[in-house]
Amino acid sequence: MIPPLLQVEDLHVEFATRRGRVQAVRGVSLDLLPGATLGIVGESGSGKSVTAYAVTRLLDRAGRISSGRILFRDQDLTRASEGDMRALRGGAISMIFQNPRSALNPIRSVGRQLMDALGAHQDLSGRERRDRALDLLRDVLIRDPERRFEAYPHELSGGMCQRVMIAMAVACDPALLIADEPTTGLDVTTQKTVMDLLARLTAERNMGMILITHDLGLAVQYCGDVAVMQEGQVVERAPAATLFRAPRHAYTRRLVAASPTPRSTVQDLVGEPPRPPPPPRPQAAGTPLLLEVRDLVKRYAGFAAVDGVSFSIRPGESLGLVGESGSGKSTISRLICRLIDRSEGTILFDGQDVGGIPARDFHANPLRREIQIVFQDPHDSLNPRYNAFDCIAHPLKRMLGLRDGAKLRARVEECARRAGLPTELLTRFPHQLSGGQKARIGIARAIAARPKLLVLDEPTAALDVSVQAVILKLLDDLRREEGLAFLFVSHDLNVVRMMCERTIVLQQGRIIEEGDSRALFAAPCADYTRELLAAIPHFDPAPALAG
Amino acid sequence: MSATLRHAGWVLRGNPITAVAATGVLLLAVLAIFAPWIQPYDPIASNVRNALQPPSAANWAGTDQLGRDILSRLIAATRLDLAIAISAVSISFAAGAVIGSLCGYAGGRMDRVVGRLVDVLMAFPLFVLAMAMVAALGNRVENIIIATAFINLPFYIRFARAEVNVRRDAGWVEAARACGDSHLSVVLRFLLPNILPAMAVQISLNLGWAILNAAGLSFLGLGVTAPTPEWGIMVAEGARFITSGQWWLVAFPGFTLMLAVLCFNLLGDGLRDILDPRMRT
Numbered sequence: 001m002i003p004p005l006l007q008v009e010d011l012h013v014e015f016a017t018r019r020g021r022v023q024a025v026r027g028v029s030l031d032l033l034p035g036a037t038l039g040i041v042g043e044s045g046s047g048k049s050v051t052a053y054a055v056t057r058l059l060d061r062a063g064r065i066s067s068g069r070i071l072f073r074d075q076d077l078t079r080a081s082e083g084d085m086r087a088l089r090g091g092a093i094s095m096i097f098q099n100p101r102s103a104l105n106p107i108r109s110v111g112r113q114l115m116d117a118l119g120a121h122q123d124l125s126g127r128e129r130r131d132r133a134l135d136l137l138r139d140v141l142i143r144d145p146e147r148r149f150e151a152y153p154h155e156l157s158g159g160m161c162q163r164v165m166i167a168m169a170v171a172c173d174p175a176l177l178i179a180d181e182p183t184t185g186l187d188v189t190t191q192k193t194v195m196d197l198l199a200r201l202t203a204e205r206n207m208g209m210i211l212i213t214h215d216l217g218l219a220v221q222y223c224g225d226v227a228v229m230q231e232g233q234v235v236e237r238a239p240a241a242t243l244f245r246a247p248r249h250a251y252t253r254r255l256v257a258a259s260p261t262p263r264s265t266v267q268d269l270v271g272e273p274p275r276p277p278p279p280p281r282p283q284a285a286g287t288p289l290l291l292e293v294r295d296l297v298k299r300y301a302g303f304a305a306v307d308g309v310s311f312s313i314r315p316g317e318s319l320g321l322v323g324e325s326g327s328g329k330s331t332i333s334r335l336i337c338r339l340i341d342r343s344e345g346t347i348l349f350d351g352q353d354v355g356g357i358p359a360r361d362f363h364a365n366p367l368r369r370e371i372q373i374v375f376q377d378p379h380d381s382l383n384p385r386y387n388a389f390d391c392i393a394h395p396l397k398r399m400l401g402l403r404d405g406a407k408l409r410a411r412v413e414e415c416a417r418r419a420g421l422p423t424e425l426l427t428r429f430p431h432q433l434s435g436g437q438k439a440r441i442g443i444a445r446a447i448a449a450r451p452k453l454l455v456l457d458e459p460t461a462a463l464d465v466s467v468q469a470v471i472l473k474l475l476d477d478l479r480r481e482e483g484l485a486f487l488f489v490s491h492d493l494n495v496v497r498m499m500c501e502r503t504i505v506l507q508q509g510r511i512i513e514e515g516d517s518r519a520l521f522a523a524p525c526a527d528y529t530r531e532l533l534a535a536i537p538h539f540d541p542a543p544a545l546a547g
Numbered sequence: 548m549s550a551t552l553r554h555a556g557w558v559l560r561g562n563p564i565t566a567v568a569a570t571g572v573l574l575l576a577v578l579a580i581f582a583p584w585i586q587p588y589d590p591i592a593s594n595v596r597n598a599l600q601p602p603s604a605a606n607w608a609g610t611d612q613l614g615r616d617i618l619s620r621l622i623a624a625t626r627l628d629l630a631i632a633i634s635a636v637s638i639s640f641a642a643g644a645v646i647g648s649l650c651g652y653a654g655g656r657m658d659r660v661v662g663r664l665v666d667v668l669m670a671f672p673l674f675v676l677a678m679a680m681v682a683a684l685g686n687r688v689e690n691i692i693i694a695t696a697f698i699n700l701p702f703y704i705r706f707a708r709a710e711v712n713v714r715r716d717a718g719w720v721e722a723a724r725a726c727g728d729s730h731l732s733v734v735l736r737f738l739l740p741n742i743l744p745a746m747a748v749q750i751s752l753n754l755g756w757a758i759l760n761a762a763g764l765s766f767l768g769l770g771v772t773a774p775t776p777e778w779g780i781m782v783a784e785g786a787r788f789i790t791s792g793q794w795w796l797v798a799f800p801g802f803t804l805m806l807a808v809l810c811f812n813l814l815g816d817g818l819r820d821i822l823d824p825r826m827r828t
Contacts, residue, residue, distance in 0.1 A: 018557075339724055363727045373725045381718030385740050398727035445726070 003074070004031040005208045006055070006176055011068035013047070013054050013232075024050045024063070026232040034175065035206040037199075039219030039240065041255070042229035043464035044435070048212045051229070052178045055210075056093055057085045072176070091121040094169040096198075098181040100161035104153040110164045111137070111149030117168045136167040140197060158325075159190035163197065170201055177202060177209045183218070187324035187491065188535040195222055195537075214464060216259045217537030220244055228252045258469035260494035261538060262521065266476045269469035269498075275480075288351045290315045290453060290485050291336065296345035296355075298331050298509075305331045307509035308345075315452065318479060318486035320500030320517060322493055322532070328509035329489045330376075333457045336487060337373045338362040349453070369399040369449035376458040378438035382430040388441050389426040392416060395449045411448070419444035420474055436467035443471070447478065455487045460495065472499060493532060497521045505529050551821075558820045565817025571810035579626040586619035590776045599793050609795035611781075612788065617795065620776035621803055627777050628807070631688065632757035635695035640750055642696075643703020644739060650704070651711030652734050658708070665701040673698040677760060681769045691770035695760050699753055706749055710742040744822040748815040755811035762804055778804045 013025035025047040032038050042048040053059050055070055057077060070077040072093065077085070089095075097103045105113055114133035118124060124132065137145035140163040153161055162182060169177055179198065183191035199222050202209045213219050219226045220240045227237040228251065236249040247253045258269050267274045291313040298306040306328040313319050323329045334340045336347065338359050347355030354367055362368055372395075375381035382391055392412045396402040402411065413423050421440040430438055439459065446454055456475070460468040476499065479486060490496050496503055497517050505513040505526065513526040524530045559566040578585060588606075594614035602609045608617040650658040680694035714720065715738070723733050758778075765771040765779030773780055778800045785796025 334721075337725055339721055360730055363724060363729045363732075368725075368727050371725075373722075375718045375722060377718055381722045383719040383723070383737055383741070394723070395726035442722075445722070449726075 002033055004071075005034040005036075005073065006030070006032040006210075007069075007071040008051070008055065009069045009071070011051065011054060011070065012066045013050050013059065014064055014066045015062045016064070017062065024232055025054065027068075028229070028232070028234055030227060030234065030237075032176070032208045032210065034208055035202075036225070037202065037209045037211060037223045039211045039213060039223030039226040040229060041213060041216055041219045041226055043214060043255075043466060045231075046229040047232040048229045049180055050232075052095070052180055052210060052212055055178065056089055056095060057082075058089075058095075087121070090117060090169075090174075091172050092174055093176045093178065094172070094174040096162070096165050096169050096177070096179040096182045098184050100158060100165045101153055103165055104161055106153055109150050109152055110156065110161075111151075114164070114168055114171060117171045121172045132171070133167075136171055137164070139170075139201065140164070140167045141193075142167075157190075158186055159194060162186065162190075162194050166194070166198060166201065170205065170207070173205060174207060177207050178212070179209060180212045181214070182211070184214075188493075189324065189531060191218075191537075192535040198222070215537060216244060216255060216465070221537045228255065254466060258466045260465075260468075260492070260498060262494060262497070262536075264494070264498065266469075266472050266498050270473045272473075287315070289313065289348070290317070290350060291487075292346075292348040293336070294346045294348075296332070296335060296347065297343045298328070298335060298340070299343045304343075304509055306335065309506075309509070309511055310345075311504055311511070311514070313453065313485050313487060316479070316483045316485055317502070318488055318500040320496035320503040321487060321489045321506060322491065322496050322503060323506035324491060324532075326508065327506040329506055330457055331509075332506075333373065333455045333487065333489050336453075337371055337455050338365075338368075339373075369395070370452045371455065372446040372449065372451040372453075373455040373457060374442050374446045374459045377462050378435055378442050379430060379462075381442055382438060384430055387427055387429050388416070388421065388433070388437075391430075391441050392426075392444045392448055395445055399449045412444075415444040415448045416440075418447060418478065420470070434467075435463050436471065439463060439467070439471050440474070443474065443478075447482070447484070450482075451484070453485045453487065455489070457489045458491065459488075461491070468495075475499065493521065493536060505532070555821045558817055562817050562820070564813055565820075568810045568813035569817065571806060572814055575625055575629060575807055575810065578622050579629045582622050582626040586616075586622040588616035588619040590615060590619040590623040591774045599788070599796075601793075602795055608799045609793075611785065611796055617781070617799055620781060621778075621799060623776040624778050624781065624800070625803075625807075627688075627771065627775065628758055628761060631692055631695070631761040632754050635692045635757050635761070636699065636750055636753050638692070638696035639699035639703050639753075640746065643700050644707045644742070644746060645735075647704040647707025648711045648734050648738055648742070651708035652715050652730070652738060654712075661704065662708075665704050668698075668701045674760065674763065677764060678767065678769060681764060686769060686772065688771060691761055691764055694764070695757050698760075699757065702749065702753070703746075706746065707742060710745050711738050714738055714741060744819050747822050748819045751811050751815040751818050755808035758804070758811070759808055 008028060008030040011025055011028045012023065015022045015024055028051055030038065040048045040051065050063065054065055055077065065078050068078065104110065111133050114136055115129040118129045118132055134145050134149060137148060142148050142160065142163055156164065182198065183194050186194060195218065211219060211223055223240050225237065226240045226243050227234045228249065229235070230251045236243065236247065236252045243252065244256050247256050257271055260269065265274050289312045293312065294310045296306055296309045297304060309332060311319065321329045321332060335342050338354060338357065341359045342355050345355065346353060349367055349371065352367065357365060386394070389412055392415050393408055396408060396411055402408045412426070416423055416426060419440040421437060421444055425433065425437060459475070460471050463471060472495065478484060486500065488496060488499050500517050502515065503517045503520050504511055505528065507528050513520065513524065513529050520529070521533065524533060559569065592615065597610050597614040598612055600606055600610040606616050606618065608621065611617055646661060650661045677694040677698050680697065681690050684690040684693065720733055720737060723737050728736065761770070762779030765777045766783045771777040771780060781800035782797055785800065788796050
């Protein structure tokens with residue numbers, strides 16, 4: 001029997017806030033054998049990150065370990081002195097954080113930072129440190145390490161920065177690596193290379209790893225064991241393969257069901273019986289297209305972010321726009337929304353040329369209310385000084401000229417109900433609402449003026465999976481009931497497949513592939529599409545759903 | 548409204564210095580508004596027989612060289628000094644916030660031109676510039692206000708420009724445009740209200756500075772003239788009597804001036820916490 005590397009026993013962490021003490025972690029027990037990998041999965045607020053920070057004793061000032069023990073190689077870290085902890089951190093225990101760019105020092109070259117990390121725990125000469133740093137850069141598969149050694153973080157891509165972070169984390173051969181959402185914010189293909197790299201390094205060096213993630217697929221693919229956390233407690237722990245094939249706890253089951261898979265439908269996500277796809281609306285011959293885009297080009301300082309894109313949307317149709325960062329999908333959504341001006345090409349809406357109207361004048365155009373947008377970050381898209389009611393009332397006042405108190409109130413409340421926002425929350429400000437509630441405000445605001453085309457710019461990217469499931473269901477219902485057309489922009493291919501009849505795959509501002517969603521996902525033609533599909537971390541819950 | 552008051556109460560309890568400063572500012576405001584009813588004597592009625600009396604039960608702060616009650620003059624001066632400072636700061640705030648926001652939002656050539664003009668203005672010794680303006684425009688109270696407002700303008704332009712600049716790409720700005728707001732309306736209805744909490748801090752600090760500025764000009768004989776009670780003039784006139792031991796002529800107005808400036812400066816930080824809706828939970 002090998003003694004465990006890390007043993008967390010009945011850990012309680014509390015935070016002092018204005019409303020008194022808040023229990024963030026309530027009795028968590030975990031253990032990890034040397035060289036093993038443990039995934040901690042949970043939604044925001046579940047206490048998964050706090051648990052990890054407690055292990056490294058990096059809780060912020062308001063947080064406190066109120067009881068429990070953390071044994072690392074039989075040393076109780078809850079009692080260790082700050083000096084002992086400093087020796088452990090980066091030495092025997094190291095961490096990788098979510099946003100690699102902000103975790104690196106922007107004014108020091110990455111090679112120097114690696115040398116600093118090596119020097120903090122080992123007594124090496126400058127020459128040796130430099131050689132070791134170059135070796136590490138080679139280990140994390142950075143091509144041409146001599147040149148990258150002198151690079152500053154802003155000169156590297158997000159994926160490269162994360163690889164440098166990994167190099168720093170493994171620099172002193174730690175026994176335990178804690179990775180806190182290491183690939184959130186990275187593209188799927190980058191995520192795959194980063195995770196493969198982490199898996200290889202931990203296996204080669206016999207490191208124990210705790211992977212904290214909200215992505216079930218990622219946890220299943222890269223961890224031996226997975227613990228599911230909810231409200232500060234571990235509700236279920238099992239080997240990855242069985243946990244998702246046969247989830248026992250009700251919360252795990254809900255989480256598994258809410259995660260989009262290559263086969264699921266929007267109804268599956270929320271546990272409802274499937275509905276047939278919306279019947280194609282009767283199209284009389286010669287019915288004008290709702291939106292027609294021809295040879296659209298947008299250049300920024302000579303660089304073409306969108307490079308000759310053409311597509312069309314029929315009334316009531318849903319078109320998916322898929323691509324990785326830099327593919328131009330957000331630029332296209334803003335061009336269609338007439339928030340920015342095109343460089344070349346035509347945009348026809350309802351047969352009228354709207355592309356020629358300068359974006360600065362479009363606000364006064366009667367077509368303004370016909371094209372509305374739901375933004376990616378529900379928090380950032382709400383004015384901090386407007387409460388929910390003001391946010392939803394704003395387009396009504398501006399574009400429909402509603403001033404009358406009772407009429408306005410009735411319409412705002414109707415929109416809130418349509419978006420599933422309880423009307424008693426209308427007096428709250430954005431910072432007093434949850435992510436899902438803010439997303440609902442964004443949707444209620446977008447449908448308030450009864451548009452014909454809704455541009456959805458990654459509407460669920462910032463949400464937890466269970467919230468995403470509910471919001472996707474809401475959007476699907478809205479489309480069926482109001483006959484809205486969607487331009488659905490996303491990096492998540494499974495979501496696009498569920499929500500859209502047709503899909504366009506973008507790469508570097510150009511359309512790579514286009515076609516019926518089902519056919520495209522079942523048998524992609526372009527290599528790039530195949531690569532994207534293969535990179536999605538997945539698990540197979542089919543038996544769980546069948547049983 | 549009650550939520551705002553409750554929140555203000557919470558901020559003040561956690562921050563006693565702000566509470567003291569707020570009380571001081573409130574006291575000054577009460578003195579300024581009700582000056583004619585509070586002052587025990589007529590602030591400009593002279594009584595030579597009672598000249599240069601030290602503080603006593605009848606004249607709490609003593610009397611000056613013309614036998615005028617210093618306490619009454621201090622109270623009357625509060626009204627004038629606060630009026631000058633508040634009007635000057637309001638003008639520079641209103642103009643500076645609008646110009647700065649527009650520059651910060653639009654960028655481009657307008658931003659560069661205004662930015663360089665501001666740089667030129669800030670290169671002047673500002674107090675000397677204010678003196679020159681009052682001297683050129685005429686020795687009147689309105690001109691002190693104009694000069695003080697003018698030399699404060701660059702700070703507000705820069706401040707508003709920077710605050711708007713970091714917010715111009717926020718999602719809610721785009722959302723407002725998608726809801727049918729023009730660029731101008733986005734600046735005035737969305738961005739300006741959002742930078743107010745940060746500006747409030749600047750305003751509070753600036754009020755103290757404006758008071759000092761007005762008093763300084765009067766001390767040099769610019770703007771307000773005798774016999775009008777004003778802190779700067781009172782210090783200037785009393786300075787002649789320090790050597791002969793009549794300290795109260797200078798000490799009381801000087802001390803009041805210092806307290807007023809200190810209160811406004813200390814109020815700044817607390818104000819930001821009170822006005823920011825995100826600080827409320």
